[in-house]
Amino acid sequence: MDVLHLLDRLEELIGEGFGVPGTGRVMVDRQRLFELFDELRASIPDSLEHATEVLQQQDRLLEDARMGAQNLREEAEAAYRQKLDQHDLVRAAHAEAERMVDQGRGQAQEQANQAHHEAAERLRQTNEYILLQLRRVETTLDTQLTAIQVAIGEMTEPDRVTPKGA
Numbered sequence: 077m078d079v080l081h082l083l084d085r086l087e088e089l090i091g092e093g094f095g096v097p098g099t100g101r102v103m104v105d106r107q108r109l110f111e112l113f114d115e116l117r118a119s120i121p122d123s124l125e126h127a128t129e130v131l132q133q134q135d136r137l138l139e140d141a142r143m144g145a146q147n148l149r150e151e152a153e154a155a156y157r158q159k160l161d162q163h164d165l166v167r168a169a170h171a172e173a174e175r176m177v178d179q180g181r182g183q184a185q186e187q188a189n190q191a192h193h194e195a196a197e198r199l200r201q202t203n204e205y206i207l208l209q210l211r212r213v214e215t216t217l218d219t220q221l222t223a224i225q226v227a228i229g230e231m232t233e234p235d236r237v238t239p240k241g242a
Contacts (some may be wrong), residue, residue, distance in 0.1 A: 079209045082116050086216055096230070101223035109220065116213060120206070127202040134195030141187035148180025 089109060093102035152173045159169020 079116065079119050082112060082119060083209070083212055083216075086112050086116075086213075090216070090220075096223065096227055099223070099226055099230075101226050103223065103227055104220065120209075124206075127199055130195055130198040130202065134191050137191030137195070138188050141184045141191060144187065145180045145184030148183065149177055152176035152180060 086109075089104050089112060090102055093104035095102055155176060156169055156173030159172065162169070
């Protein structure tokens with residue numbers, strides 16, 4: 077399930093909670109809160125899986141670039157051999173083969189650099205998103221923990237609790 081949807085449900089749970097008079101705090105259904113936490117924990121691996129997919133895509137792009145360079149090299153070598161067979165054009169064939177090999181290497185390096193950059197950017201964006209979501213959960217948990225601690229404190233101090241109508 078989507079982390080943002082779970083955070084929306086957490087906000088709804090807080091909105092449905094009972095206000096603790098004079099504290100600005102809210103009491104919520106503990107069981108529902110823990111269920112949402114469990115669902116959040118389960119959804120975080122999905123984000124990590126997405127990051128893994130990005131890295132695998134980077135590996136595929138790098139492999140494609142390597143294969144492209146290999147193919148260009150093989151084509152260049154074949155062209156080179158063909159040109160050698162034509163002894164009138166030996167020098168031209170040699171230069172052309174070198175140019176093709178250099179071009180292939182340049183293209184392969186450019187593709188590899190681009191793939192690496194894209195994968196790094198996607199991983200950075202994924203990490204930023206996960207960090208943002210974790211900070212939101214942390215803030216919500218801190219707020220809830222404070223409210224729970226206040227409520228427990230008020231309930232355990234009998235002289236602070238006054239019965240109605242007294």
